[in-house]
Amino acid sequence: MTSSAGLARTIIAPLALGVIVLVLWQLLVVALDIKPYVLPSPLSIATQFGNSFATVWAGTKATGANALVGLVLGAVVGIIGAMLSALVRFIDQLSVPVVTAAAVVPIVALAPVLYTMFGTGAETARQLIAALAVFIPVYLNTLKGLRQVRPVHRDLMRAYAASPWAATRMVTLPGALPFLFTGLRIASSLAVISALIAEYFGGPIGGLGKSITSAAASSNYPLAYAYVLGSILLGLVFYAVTLALEKLATRHSGPPL
Numbered sequence: 001m002t003s004s005a006g007l008a009r010t011i012i013a014p015l016a017l018g019v020i021v022l023v024l025w026q027l028l029v030v031a032l033d034i035k036p037y038v039l040p041s042p043l044s045i046a047t048q049f050g051n052s053f054a055t056v057w058a059g060t061k062a063t064g065a066n067a068l069v070g071l072v073l074g075a076v077v078g079i080i081g082a083m084l085s086a087l088v089r090f091i092d093q094l095s096v097p098v099v100t101a102a103a104v105v106p107i108v109a110l111a112p113v114l115y116t117m118f119g120t121g122a123e124t125a126r127q128l129i130a131a132l133a134v135f136i137p138v139y140l141n142t143l144k145g146l147r148q149v150r151p152v153h154r155d156l157m158r159a160y161a162a163s164p165w166a167a168t169r170m171v172t173l174p175g176a177l178p179f180l181f182t183g184l185r186i187a188s189s190l191a192v193i194s195a196l197i198a199e200y201f202g203g204p205i206g207g208l209g210k211s212i213t214s215a216a217a218s219s220n221y222p223l224a225y226a227y228v229l230g231s232i233l234l235g236l237v238f239y240a241v242t243l244a245l246e247k248l249a250t251r252h253s254g255p256p257l
Contacts, residue, residue, distance in 0.1 A: 022042045025042050026041050026042050026043060029041040036221045036222055037219065040222040040225050044222040045222050045225045045226055045229060048220075048222040048223045048226040049226040049229055049230070052223060055211065056208075056211075056226060056229075056230040059206060059207050059208040059210070059211045059227060060208060060234050062204075062206040062207040062208075063192065063195050063196055063199065063207045063208045063209065063231065063234060064192075064234050064237075065123075066126040066127050066130060066198075066207070067130050067191040067192045067194075067195040067196075067234070068191070068238075069123075069127040069130070070126075070127045070128070070129070070130020070133070070134055070194065070195060071130065071131075071134050071188060071238070073128075073131040073134075074130065074131035074133065074134025074135040074138060074187065075134055075135075075138050075184060077131070077135055077139075078134065078135045078136075078137075078138030078142060078183070078187075079138060079139075079142050079180065081135075081139050082138075082139050082140075082142035082143040082146060083142075083146065086143060086146035086147060099136065099139060099140070102132060102135065102136060103136045105132065107194060107197050107198060108197075108201070110129060110132070111125060111129060111197075111198045111200075111201035111202065112201055112202065114128055114129065115201065115202045115203060120202050120203055120204070121203075121204055122203075123203065123204060125198060125203060126195050126198040126199060126207075127195070129194050129195065129198040130190075130192075130194045130195040130198070132194070133187070133190040133191060133193070133194035134187040134190060134191050134194075137183040137186040137187045137190065138180070138183040138184060138187050139183075140183065141179045141180060141183030141186075142176060142179060142180045144179050145175065145177070145178065145179025145180055146173075146179075148175055148176065148179070177249060178250065181245070181246035181249065181250070184245075184246070185239060185242050185243060185246070188235075188238040188239050188241070188242040189235050189238065189239055191238065192235040192238055193235070195207075195209075196208055196209045200213060208227050208230055208231045208234070211227045212224050212227045212231075215227060
């Protein structure tokens with residue numbers, strides 16, 4: 001009974017709500033005769049998505065590759081930076097203004113600068129923008145988790161004469177895993193969004209962002225929304241994979257000593 005209730009709450013209910021929203025959306029567009037440039041109907045978007053699946057898939061792969069590189073790079077730097085800040089007080093104090101400044105850097109201003117530095121023919125700028133967006137939540141959440149060690153656990157490690165790295169590996173990191181994966185789940189969506197937005201400001205042709213602007217510029221609004229649908233699905237895939245990794249990691253890692 002509990003399993004059935006959980007399935008209904010986590011899968012069936014959201015799907016039912018989504019279907020209801022799509023039906024109401026379709027009825028609203030038809031009943032009010034809303035023009036496609038204002039809001040295309042779900043059926044027209046789905047038709048364009050099916051007819052242009054090859055180009056949507058190509059754009060999804062390009063954007064997804066940049067988002068994946070940015071996610072991995074930003075997560076690695078964020079985790080290492082958080083570990084260093086948790087172990088060395090000087091680094092922690094030094095990183096506060098740097099992280100604060102990085103958190104408020106607008107992609108709109110950063111993208112043209114990076115395209116100038118690395119060239120408009122390279123994907124490097126998009127990957128670095130995604131990495132920066134990922135770094136902030138991963139760093140902050142991981143650092144918060146690393147500071148959640150109970151005093152009794154810290155005293156126990158000292159009693160066993162454990163080195164700072166041994167204490168971090170055996171006690172601090174396992175306790176920080178929930179915070180780390182919270183940051184990764186947030187960052188997984190930000191990686192896709194940042195890579196997508198970076199495509200609006202230049203770089204190689206390809207990717208969902210470029211495709212959306214091209215379709216909108218040619219007044220093919222259902223096709224533009226089809227590319228938007230592709231970006232939504234890409235973000236959901238990133239989030240679902242991160243959530244699955246979290247479930248796997250927390251299942252196989254026991255509680256802190």
